[in-house]
Amino acid sequence: MDLIANLSLGFGVAFTAQNLMYAFVGCLLGTLIGVLPGIGPLATIAMLLPATYALPPVAALIMLAGIYYGAQYGGSTTAILVNLPGESSSVVTVIDGYQMARQGRAGPALAAAGLGSFFAGCVGTLILAAFAAPLTELAFKFGPAEYFSLMILGLIGAVVLASGSLLKAVGMIVLGLLLGMVGTDVNSGVARFTFDTPELTDGIGFIVIAMGVFGYGEIISNLSKHESERQVFTAKVSGLMPTKEDFKNMLPAVLRGTTLGSILGILPGGGAVMAAFAAYTLEKRTRLRPGEVPFGKGNIRGVAAPESANNAGAQTSFIPLLTLGIPPNAVMALMVGAMTIHNIQPGPQVMTSNPELFWGLIASMWIGNAMLVVLNLPLIGIWIKLLSVPYRWLFPAIVLFCAVGVYSTNNNTFDIWMVGLFGMVGYLFHKLGMEPAPLLLGFILGPMMEEYLRRALLLSRGDWSVFLTRPLSAGLLAAALVLLVLVLMPSVKSKREEAFIED
Amino acid sequence: MNIKSQKDFFSGLLFMCTGVAFAWGASDYTIGNGARMGPGYFPLVLGILLAVLGAMLTFKALVVETMDGDPIGRLAWKPLFFIIAANLVFGALLGGLAPIKLPAMGLVAAIYALTFIASLAGDAFKFKEILVLASVLALVSYLAFILLLKLPFLVWPAFITA
Numbered sequence: 023m024d025l026i027a028n029l030s031l032g033f034g035v036a037f038t039a040q041n042l043m044y045a046f047v048g049c050l051l052g053t054l055i056g057v058l059p060g061i062g063p064l065a066t067i068a069m070l071l072p073a074t075y076a077l078p079p080v081a082a083l084i085m086l087a088g089i090y091y092g093a094q095y096g097g098s099t100t101a102i103l104v105n106l107p108g109e110s111s112s113v114v115t116v117i118d119g120y121q122m123a124r125q126g127r128a129g130p131a132l133a134a135a136g137l138g139s140f141f142a143g144c145v146g147t148l149i150l151a152a153f154a155a156p157l158t159e160l161a162f163k164f165g166p167a168e169y170f171s172l173m174i175l176g177l178i179g180a181v182v183l184a185s186g187s188l189l190k191a192v193g194m195i196v197l198g199l200l201l202g203m204v205g206t207d208v209n210s211g212v213a214r215f216t217f218d219t220p221e222l223t224d225g226i227g228f229i230v231i232a233m234g235v236f237g238y239g240e241i242i243s244n245l246s247k248h249e250s251e252r253q254v255f256t257a258k259v260s261g262l263m264p265t266k267e268d269f270k271n272m273l274p275a276v277l278r279g280t281t282l283g284s285i286l287g288i289l290p291g292g293g294a295v296m297a298a299f300a301a302y303t304l305e306k307r308t309r310l311r312p313g314e315v316p317f318g319k320g321n322i323r324g325v326a327a328p329e330s331a332n333n334a335g336a337q338t339s340f341i342p343l344l345t346l347g348i349p350p351n352a353v354m355a356l357m358v359g360a361m362t363i364h365n366i367q368p369g370p371q372v373m374t375s376n377p378e379l380f381w382g383l384i385a386s387m388w389i390g391n392a393m394l395v396v397l398n399l400p401l402i403g404i405w406i407k408l409l410s411v412p413y414r415w416l417f418p419a420i421v422l423f424c425a426v427g428v429y430s431t432n433n434n435t436f437d438i439w440m441v442g443l444f445g446m447v448g449y450l451f452h453k454l455g456m457e458p459a460p461l462l463l464g465f466i467l468g469p470m471m472e473e474y475l476r477r478a479l480l481l482s483r484g485d486w487s488v489f490l491t492r493p494l495s496a497g498l499l500a501a502a503l504v505l506l507v508l509v510l511m512p513s514v515k516s517k518r519e520e521a522f523i524e525d
Numbered sequence: 526m527n528i529k530s531q532k533d534f535f536s537g538l539l540f541m542c543t544g545v546a547f548a549w550g551a552s553d554y555t556i557g558n559g560a561r562m563g564p565g566y567f568p569l570v571l572g573i574l575l576a577v578l579g580a581m582l583t584f585k586a587l588v589v590e591t592m593d594g595d596p597i598g599r600l601a602w603k604p605l606f607f608i609i610a611a612n613l614v615f616g617a618l619l620g621g622l623a624p625i626k627l628p629a630m631g632l633v634a635a636i637y638a639l640t641f642i643a644s645l646a647g648d649a650f651k652f653k654e655i656l657v658l659a660s661v662l663a664l665v666s667y668l669a670f671i672l673l674l675k676l677p678f679l680v681w682p683a684f685i686t687a
Binding site for chain 2: 072187189190192193196197199200203207209210212214215238241242243245246413414415417418419421422424425426429430433434435438439441442445446449450453454455456471472475476479480482483484485486
């Protein structure tokens with residue numbers, strides 16, 4: 023049994039005092055930022071990325087992963103208690119979760135979210151462990167043409183699943199790809215779009231874009247709302263355990279949510295947010311049992327399903343990253359950054375060249391999930407207190423951590439000027455309703471895509487049909503086409519819009 | 526002709542301008558052909574693609590009706606200005622600014638400046654409260670970044686330590 027041998031290797035790595043501590047720190051931080059509305063895992067991971075320089079690579083990745091899935095837990099707490107999505111992936115949890123809290127059933131709602139997430143996290147980790155090895159073998163069959171097609175599929179996937187206008191999302195991806203072009207071209211050594219600025223020859227810093235657009239852009243738009251709109255309200259929490267009836271309703275919803283979330287997490291462009299939306303839509307379409315509360319009025323399934331789905335999706339979105347080296351969403355794109363900081367080239371070779379990192383990370387996810395349940399259920403009272411920290415204390419701190427984080431990556435003030443610029447750009451994006459996540463994904467994939475396109479066409483002597491004559495590549499492109507056609511079909515289009523309007 | 530969606534209209538314009546700018550810039554580099562791509566090839570293709578997408582979006586914004594015209598709304602100049610200013614002043618104080626002969630003032634001074642300027646972006650400005658906040662942030666940053674993570678920051682003004 024390879025799987026068991028691998029997992030025991032992983033648990034051996036993850037169960038050292040140091041790694042347990044970093045998993046705990048990651049989970050705690052993740053929950054914290056998940057609870058606080060306005061700071062997402064993306065901004066937090068971007069902020070902490072520089073701080074992980076000093077850590078050993080395994081510990082760094084374990085901590086960053088903990089932040090990501092910890093945020094999925096924490097986000098639900100805010101959603102249920104104060105009617106605010108702490109995290110974009112808990113947007114749908116708000117609908118039924120807050121209604122339950124108003125009826126004095128915040129306890130069961132929180133428990134449903136926590137237990138559902140834990141179950142989904144365990145399943146997601148198992149799937150990750152089981153599918154990683156075969157997928158890695160498949161990955162070795164990939165040539166440049168296949169990688170290029172896969173990235174096309176990933177980018178199309180990101181567009182399809184993004185909210186809002188399709189045209190805009192495609193535009194943001196292309197803009198991201200173009201921003202990725204800034205810097206020295208690896209093949210010719212020509213410095214492109216650098217305006218003779220030496221600091222730009224290495225390209226625009228990934229952290230600079232992430233912090234500027236997500237950190238500053240978000241703070242500015244938060245501050246532009248009136249205080250009353252940010253108002254948080256604390257409800258009373260009494261009694262934690264769901265009733266027997268609740269469990270009966272919850273169980274199938276958790277199972278459905280987990281399945282859906284696991285699948286959507288693997289798909290490029292998926293991840294936690296989409297998984298939650300899809301799971302809620304699915305639940306709404308299943309028939310209500312006699313005597314069950316309708317959706318939107320505090321149905322426990324409306325909490326359990328999306329919360330399981332977002333956690334499962336958060337786990338399985340590591341699969342494309344760890345096996346193919348391709349980030350399926352913006353948070354995973356940051357993980358690529360974290361790995362390259364430590365000189366680990368993400369891709370199929372990670373499993374063979376760094377088995378202790380690979381399996382240690384997977385094992386730590388299960389441990390992290392267990393920690394999160396322990397952390398979340400008893401600590402709910404503390405999280406509620408935390409919500410009363412006024413935003414006027416919070417945002418200067420966030421600005422500070424962004425600025426320090428950016429400066430410390432290169433010890434260069436040039437990056438601080440750049441992050442200011444991207445902060446303004448980020449606010450502009452917000453004002454124009456342009457979603458920045460596809461941009462970040464495009465930015466990461468840009469240089470990789472160019473490189474694979476070059477190699478593929480060099481091998482085929484400039485013949486573009488190579489993407490269609492190689493079966494794997496053709497299959498991936500066909501899948502991308504199907505995805506695109508699906509969204510453009512009128513019936514699906516209206517449903518997609520419906521799903522996003524519900525928040 | 527009426528703009529049916531303000532947001533889309535200006536997004537489209539933004540895409541068009543950026544696309545054209547990148548494509549134009551790319552034409553300065555060797556383009557090459559499919560089999561031997563020069564550094565200009567991929568950005569040129571992407572730039573044109575972005576410009577086309579932008580044109581489509583602008584066209585759509587002029588033709589397709591929306592419920593309320595997707596107004597962009599007022600720009601929040603106050604937070605925009607103070608947040609970005611806080612960031613820039615932080616950088617200038619931390620690293621110094623050679624063109625105006627500003628010496629590096631170090632992390633602590635930079636944190637106080639950042640906290641005060643950033644706080645101006647909020648609704649209420651309470652001097653004492655912000656002073657406490659700035660001190661707490663300075664202490665925490667010192668402990669976390671200097672003592673714990675050992676980041677190579679200048680803590681106090683250069684002319685004192687040197």
